[in-house]
Amino acid sequence: MNTEPHQSKDDPAAPAAPEGRGADTPSPTEQERVRAETVRRLERSMGVLGTAAVSRMEQRLGWFRRMSAEDRSWIGLVAQSGVAAFVDWFRNPERGRPAITVEVFGTAPRELTRSVSLQQTVDMIRVVIDVVEGQVEELAAPGGAQQLREAVLRYTREVAFSSAKVYARAAEARGAWDARLEALIVDALLHGDHEDGLQTWGSALGWSHTPVVAVVGEAGGEGDGGKVLDDLRAAARRLGHDVLAGMQGRRAVVVVGVGDRYPVRDLPGAAAEPLTGLFGSGPVVVGPAVPDLRAAGASVRAAVNGLRAAVAWPDAPRPVPADDLLPERALQGEVEARRQLVEEVYVPLLGAGSPLLDTLSVYLEHASSLEATARMLFVHPNTVRYRLSRIAELTGRTPSDGRGSFVLRVAVALGRLAGAEEG
Structure with missing residues (x-):
C-alpha cells in the first residue's frame, strides 16, 4: 500500500510545466528534429511541387494556357525557384524575412512583368499556395504539420508583398518613361517635327483611337501642373479615350484619341467638355478634329494659338473651338x-x-x-x-x-x- 501523501494536480507544490509550452508542445530539440525531417521531405518533393503547380495553372488559368511557350517556361522557372527558396528559408528560420525579390523574381526577365499582370501574379500565387497546402500532411514530418502550415502562410505573405513591390517599381519606371515620351510627342506636335515617327511613338504608348482632338488650357497655380496632367489623363481614360498630355510653359496640352463614339460634327466639344473643369482658370480651347495622330499637330497648334488669342474675346464659351477664334488669331498675325x-x-x-x-x-x-x-x-x-x-x-x-x-x-x-x- 502506498503511504506517500497524494498530491493534487492543482497543488502549488506540484512541478509546473515549463512556461510557454503546453504538455503537447515538443521541446526545442524535438522541434528542430521535426523541422529537419520536414526539410528532407520537402527537398525530395521540390520538383514534384513545381510541376504540380504548373500543371494546376494550366488547368485553372485560361490566360496561362494562351501564353507563349517561352513565357510559360519562365513562369514554371519562377514557381520552381519559389519552392526552392521556401525550402532554403524553412531550413534556416533564423535568417528572418526571406529575400523574395532576388531569390524568386530575380530568375525571370524584366519583360515578364509586361506579359503577366499583377492580378495574374496573384492568381499564380493562389494556385501555388493551394498546391502546397493540399500536401502539407504528406510533406510534414509527424507532429510538424502546423509548423509547416504557418511557415507557408508567412512565406506566401512575403511573396505577395514582394510581387506588389516588383510591379510598383515596374509601373514607376514605365510611368516615368511614358511621361517623357508623351512630352516628346506633344512638343513634336506643337512644332511640326518628327511627324513620321508619331504613329510609332503612339503605338508604344498603346494609342489606337482616331480621330484626334487637342485641348489646351492653363494648368492652374504654381506647382499644380503635374497633378492637373494626372487628373486629365485619368478622366480621359475613364471615358475610354487614348490620351497624351504635356506641359508647355504654364499651358497643359492634352491630345485625345476619341474613336467613333461621337458624331464628327459634335466631336471637338463633346470630347473636351468633360475635361474642361480639370484645367485652371481662364479659357480652354479645343482644336479641330483630325483623322489620326500623325495629323494631330494641326489641332494642337490651332488650340495653342487660340488660347493665346482668346484674351481678345472675354465672353468666349468654355471650352471654345479654335475655329471660333479665327478672327482673333488672324488679328494676332497667324x-x-x-x-x-x-x-x-x-x-x-x-x-x-x-x-x-x-x-x-x-x-x-x-x-x-x-x-x-x-x-x-x-x-x-x-x-x-x-x-x-x-x-x-x-x-x-x-x-x-x-x-x-x-x-x-x-x-x-x-x-x-x-x-x-x-x-
Missing part, C-alpha cells in the same frame, strides 16, 4: 487663321457673285439695317433678306448676329487684302 478665313468665308462669297459681297458690305457698314441696305442697293428689303440667308448658308456665319458679323467683316477685309496682294 497665317493659317488668315488663310482659313479667306478660304472658308471670302472665297465662297466671291464665287457666288458680286451681289452677295456688295450686299454684305453695305449691310455691315449700315449697322445691320435691312431698310438702309435696301435703299442703298435700290432693292426690296426681302431681296436683302434672301441674300443674307444665302450668305449664312455659304459661310456658316449669320450677318445679323453680333459675333457672326464680326467674323464676316474680318474675313472680307482679309480677302480683299489677299486679292490686292495677288493682283
Whole structure:
C-alpha cells in the first residue's frame, strides 16, 4: 500500500510545466528534429511541387494556357525557384524575412512583368499556395504539420508583398518613361517635327483611337501642373479615350484619341467638355478634329494659338473651338487663321457673285439695317433678306448676329487684302 501523501494536480507544490509550452508542445530539440525531417521531405518533393503547380495553372488559368511557350517556361522557372527558396528559408528560420525579390523574381526577365499582370501574379500565387497546402500532411514530418502550415502562410505573405513591390517599381519606371515620351510627342506636335515617327511613338504608348482632338488650357497655380496632367489623363481614360498630355510653359496640352463614339460634327466639344473643369482658370480651347495622330499637330497648334488669342474675346464659351477664334488669331498675325478665313468665308462669297459681297458690305457698314441696305442697293428689303440667308448658308456665319458679323467683316477685309496682294 502506498503511504506517500497524494498530491493534487492543482497543488502549488506540484512541478509546473515549463512556461510557454503546453504538455503537447515538443521541446526545442524535438522541434528542430521535426523541422529537419520536414526539410528532407520537402527537398525530395521540390520538383514534384513545381510541376504540380504548373500543371494546376494550366488547368485553372485560361490566360496561362494562351501564353507563349517561352513565357510559360519562365513562369514554371519562377514557381520552381519559389519552392526552392521556401525550402532554403524553412531550413534556416533564423535568417528572418526571406529575400523574395532576388531569390524568386530575380530568375525571370524584366519583360515578364509586361506579359503577366499583377492580378495574374496573384492568381499564380493562389494556385501555388493551394498546391502546397493540399500536401502539407504528406510533406510534414509527424507532429510538424502546423509548423509547416504557418511557415507557408508567412512565406506566401512575403511573396505577395514582394510581387506588389516588383510591379510598383515596374509601373514607376514605365510611368516615368511614358511621361517623357508623351512630352516628346506633344512638343513634336506643337512644332511640326518628327511627324513620321508619331504613329510609332503612339503605338508604344498603346494609342489606337482616331480621330484626334487637342485641348489646351492653363494648368492652374504654381506647382499644380503635374497633378492637373494626372487628373486629365485619368478622366480621359475613364471615358475610354487614348490620351497624351504635356506641359508647355504654364499651358497643359492634352491630345485625345476619341474613336467613333461621337458624331464628327459634335466631336471637338463633346470630347473636351468633360475635361474642361480639370484645367485652371481662364479659357480652354479645343482644336479641330483630325483623322489620326500623325495629323494631330494641326489641332494642337490651332488650340495653342487660340488660347493665346482668346484674351481678345472675354465672353468666349468654355471650352471654345479654335475655329471660333479665327478672327482673333488672324488679328494676332497667324497665317493659317488668315488663310482659313479667306478660304472658308471670302472665297465662297466671291464665287457666288458680286451681289452677295456688295450686299454684305453695305449691310455691315449700315449697322445691320435691312431698310438702309435696301435703299442703298435700290432693292426690296426681302431681296436683302434672301441674300443674307444665302450668305449664312455659304459661310456658316449669320450677318445679323453680333459675333457672326464680326467674323464676316474680318474675313472680307482679309480677302480683299489677299486679292490686292495677288493682283
